[in-house]
Amino acid sequence: MVEGMRMDLWKSRYINFDELYIYCYYVAGTVGLMSVPIMGIAPESKATTKSVYNAALALGSQIN
Template sequence: MWLLTSWMCRPVWCRRTDELVDGPNAAHTSALALDRWESRLDGVFAGRPYDMLDAALADAVAAFPAVDERPFRDMVQGMRMDLAKSRYATFDELYLYCYRVAGTVGLMTVPVMGVSPGSQAGVETVYAGALALGVANQLTNILRDVGE
Protein backbone atom coordinates (compact mmCIF):
# COMPACT_ATOMS: atom_id res chain seq x y z
CA MET A 1 0.00 0.00 0.00
CA TRP A 2 2.86 2.42 0.81
CA LEU A 3 4.37 2.04 -2.66
CA LEU A 4 1.02 2.68 -4.35
CA THR A 5 0.36 5.77 -2.24
CA SER A 6 3.88 7.10 -2.81
CA TRP A 7 3.68 6.46 -6.53
CA MET A 8 0.28 8.13 -6.85
CA CYS A 9 1.34 11.39 -5.18
CA ARG A 10 3.50 12.18 -8.23
CA PRO A 11 0.63 12.01 -10.72
CA VAL A 12 -1.42 14.18 -8.34
CA TRP A 13 1.34 16.80 -8.29
CA CYS A 14 1.66 16.53 -12.09
CA ARG A 15 -2.09 16.91 -12.59
CA ARG A 16 -2.17 19.95 -10.30
CA THR A 17 0.78 21.44 -12.19
CA ASP A 18 -0.88 20.84 -15.55
CA GLU A 19 -4.16 22.34 -14.31
CA LEU A 20 -2.35 25.64 -13.80
CA VAL A 21 -2.12 26.09 -17.57
CA ASP A 22 -4.85 23.75 -18.86
CA GLY A 23 -7.48 23.89 -16.12
CA PRO A 24 -10.56 26.02 -15.63
CA ASN A 25 -8.56 28.97 -14.26
CA ALA A 26 -5.76 28.73 -16.82
CA ALA A 27 -6.63 32.12 -18.32
CA HIS A 28 -5.55 33.66 -15.02
CA THR A 29 -2.26 31.79 -14.75
CA SER A 30 0.82 33.94 -15.11
CA ALA A 31 4.54 33.46 -14.81
CA LEU A 32 4.16 34.75 -11.24
CA ALA A 33 1.71 31.94 -10.45
CA LEU A 34 4.26 29.43 -11.74
CA ASP A 35 6.94 31.12 -9.62
CA ARG A 36 4.71 30.59 -6.56
CA TRP A 37 4.12 26.96 -7.59
CA GLU A 38 7.86 26.45 -7.86
CA SER A 39 8.28 27.94 -4.38
CA ARG A 40 5.83 25.36 -3.10
CA LEU A 41 7.99 22.72 -4.75
CA ASP A 42 10.95 24.09 -2.78
CA GLY A 43 8.89 23.47 0.34
CA VAL A 44 8.10 19.91 -0.68
CA PHE A 45 11.76 19.02 -1.18
CA ALA A 46 12.73 20.84 2.03
CA GLY A 47 10.13 18.88 4.01
CA ARG A 48 7.88 21.92 4.47
CA PRO A 49 4.74 21.13 2.44
CA TYR A 50 2.05 23.74 1.91
CA ASP A 51 -1.00 21.46 2.04
CA MET A 52 -1.94 17.80 2.48
CA LEU A 53 -1.35 16.91 -1.17
CA ASP A 54 2.08 18.51 -1.03
CA ALA A 55 2.64 16.58 2.22
CA ALA A 56 2.05 13.27 0.42
CA LEU A 57 4.73 14.14 -2.12
CA ALA A 58 7.09 15.40 0.60
CA ASP A 59 6.63 12.08 2.41
CA ALA A 60 7.51 10.15 -0.76
CA VAL A 61 10.54 12.36 -1.38
CA ALA A 62 11.74 11.63 2.15
CA ALA A 63 11.09 7.89 1.80
CA PHE A 64 12.78 7.57 -1.59
CA PRO A 65 16.02 9.59 -1.57
CA ALA A 66 16.67 8.79 -5.25
CA VAL A 67 13.74 11.03 -6.24
CA ASP A 68 15.33 13.84 -8.22
CA GLU A 69 14.03 17.39 -8.02
CA ARG A 70 15.10 18.18 -11.61
CA PRO A 71 12.15 16.52 -13.43
CA PHE A 72 9.70 18.41 -11.21
CA ARG A 73 11.38 21.71 -12.03
CA ASP A 74 11.55 20.79 -15.70
CA MET A 75 7.82 20.14 -15.69
CA VAL A 76 7.18 23.64 -14.35
CA GLN A 77 9.36 24.92 -17.20
CA GLY A 78 7.08 23.01 -19.58
CA MET A 79 4.11 24.88 -18.12
CA ARG A 80 6.00 28.12 -18.75
CA MET A 81 6.34 27.01 -22.37
CA ASP A 82 2.54 26.56 -22.48
CA LEU A 83 2.14 30.19 -21.44
CA ALA A 84 4.50 31.41 -24.16
CA LYS A 85 3.59 29.42 -27.27
CA SER A 86 1.53 26.62 -28.70
CA ARG A 87 3.36 25.90 -31.97
CA TYR A 88 6.89 24.63 -32.48
CA ALA A 89 8.93 25.20 -35.62
CA THR A 90 11.22 22.18 -35.26
CA PHE A 91 11.00 18.69 -33.85
CA ASP A 92 13.80 19.59 -31.40
CA GLU A 93 11.61 22.35 -29.93
CA LEU A 94 8.63 19.99 -29.79
CA TYR A 95 10.73 17.26 -28.19
CA LEU A 96 11.86 19.66 -25.45
CA TYR A 97 8.24 20.54 -24.75
CA CYS A 98 7.23 16.86 -24.69
CA TYR A 99 10.12 16.02 -22.39
CA ARG A 100 9.16 18.77 -19.97
CA VAL A 101 5.44 18.11 -19.78
CA ALA A 102 5.41 14.30 -20.02
CA GLY A 103 8.85 12.70 -20.16
CA THR A 104 9.47 14.10 -16.72
CA VAL A 105 6.62 12.01 -15.31
CA GLY A 106 8.44 8.82 -16.17
CA LEU A 107 11.63 10.12 -14.60
CA MET A 108 9.72 11.02 -11.43
CA THR A 109 8.27 7.55 -11.01
CA VAL A 110 11.30 5.32 -11.63
CA PRO A 111 12.85 5.85 -8.17
CA VAL A 112 9.63 4.65 -6.54
CA MET A 113 8.70 1.92 -8.99
CA GLY A 114 12.28 0.67 -9.13
CA VAL A 115 13.83 -1.92 -11.37
CA SER A 116 12.95 -5.57 -10.99
CA PRO A 117 15.82 -7.40 -9.28
CA GLY A 118 15.79 -10.01 -12.05
CA SER A 119 15.84 -7.44 -14.85
CA GLN A 120 18.64 -7.57 -17.37
CA ALA A 121 18.14 -3.83 -18.02
CA GLY A 122 20.38 -1.40 -16.23
CA VAL A 123 19.06 1.65 -14.43
CA GLU A 124 20.04 3.94 -17.32
CA THR A 125 18.05 1.81 -19.73
CA VAL A 126 15.02 1.92 -17.45
CA TYR A 127 15.21 5.71 -17.16
CA ALA A 128 15.61 6.02 -20.95
CA GLY A 129 12.53 3.84 -21.45
CA ALA A 130 10.48 5.82 -18.95
CA LEU A 131 11.48 9.05 -20.66
CA ALA A 132 10.69 7.67 -24.13
CA LEU A 133 7.28 6.45 -22.99
CA GLY A 134 6.40 9.86 -21.56
CA VAL A 135 7.47 11.68 -24.72
CA ALA A 136 5.59 9.16 -26.90
CA ASN A 137 2.43 9.65 -24.83
CA GLN A 138 2.66 13.41 -25.23
CA LEU A 139 3.23 13.17 -28.98
CA THR A 140 0.17 10.90 -29.17
CA ASN A 141 -1.89 13.45 -27.21
CA ILE A 142 -0.81 16.18 -29.59
CA LEU A 143 -1.69 14.08 -32.64
CA ARG A 144 -5.08 13.30 -31.14
CA ASP A 145 -5.70 17.02 -30.54
CA VAL A 146 -4.80 17.83 -34.13
CA GLY A 147 -7.43 15.34 -35.31
CA GLU A 148 -10.06 16.93 -33.10
Protein backbone atom coordinates in the same frame (compact mmCIF):
# COMPACT_ATOMS: atom_id res chain seq x y z
CA MET B 1 8.24 19.49 -15.38
CA VAL B 2 7.65 22.98 -14.03
CA GLU B 3 9.55 24.43 -16.97
CA GLY B 4 7.15 22.64 -19.32
CA MET B 5 4.23 24.21 -17.50
CA ARG B 6 5.86 27.60 -17.93
CA MET B 7 6.20 26.91 -21.65
CA ASP B 8 2.42 26.38 -21.77
CA LEU B 9 1.96 29.98 -20.70
CA TRP B 10 3.69 31.55 -23.68
CA LYS B 11 3.81 29.02 -26.49
CA SER B 12 1.24 26.70 -28.03
CA ARG B 13 2.81 25.80 -31.39
CA TYR B 14 6.22 24.47 -32.25
CA ILE B 15 8.00 25.17 -35.52
CA ASN B 16 9.86 21.88 -35.80
CA PHE B 17 10.35 18.55 -34.08
CA ASP B 18 13.41 19.78 -32.17
CA GLU B 19 11.30 22.42 -30.43
CA LEU B 20 8.50 19.93 -29.84
CA TYR B 21 10.94 17.38 -28.41
CA ILE B 22 12.14 19.90 -25.81
CA TYR B 23 8.55 20.54 -24.79
CA CYS B 24 7.80 16.81 -24.64
CA TYR B 25 10.88 16.26 -22.50
CA TYR B 26 9.73 18.82 -19.95
CA VAL B 27 6.05 17.89 -19.75
CA ALA B 28 6.12 14.12 -20.29
CA GLY B 29 9.68 12.80 -20.16
CA THR B 30 10.27 14.21 -16.71
CA VAL B 31 7.15 12.45 -15.43
CA GLY B 32 8.61 9.17 -16.64
CA LEU B 33 11.93 9.95 -14.96
CA MET B 34 10.22 10.81 -11.67
CA SER B 35 8.14 7.63 -11.84
CA VAL B 36 11.09 5.22 -11.89
CA PRO B 37 12.08 5.70 -8.23
CA ILE B 38 8.43 5.42 -7.19
CA MET B 39 7.68 2.26 -9.17
CA GLY B 40 11.16 0.83 -8.82
CA ILE B 41 13.03 -1.68 -10.93
CA ALA B 42 12.29 -5.35 -10.38
CA PRO B 43 15.20 -7.07 -8.62
CA GLU B 44 15.15 -9.88 -11.19
CA SER B 45 15.34 -7.40 -14.09
CA LYS B 46 18.40 -7.73 -16.29
CA ALA B 47 17.98 -4.16 -17.55
CA THR B 48 20.54 -1.61 -16.48
CA THR B 49 19.42 1.39 -14.46
CA LYS B 50 20.50 3.63 -17.33
CA SER B 51 18.37 1.72 -19.86
CA VAL B 52 15.33 1.90 -17.56
CA TYR B 53 15.68 5.66 -17.21
CA ASN B 54 16.21 6.04 -20.97
CA ALA B 55 13.04 4.03 -21.61
CA ALA B 56 11.09 6.11 -19.09
CA LEU B 57 12.27 9.29 -20.79
CA ALA B 58 11.37 7.93 -24.22
CA LEU B 59 7.75 7.36 -23.15
CA GLY B 60 7.28 11.11 -23.29
CA SER B 61 8.59 11.62 -26.79
CA GLN B 62 7.84 8.51 -28.84
CA ILE B 63 5.96 9.08 -32.06
CA ASN B 64 4.29 5.99 -33.47
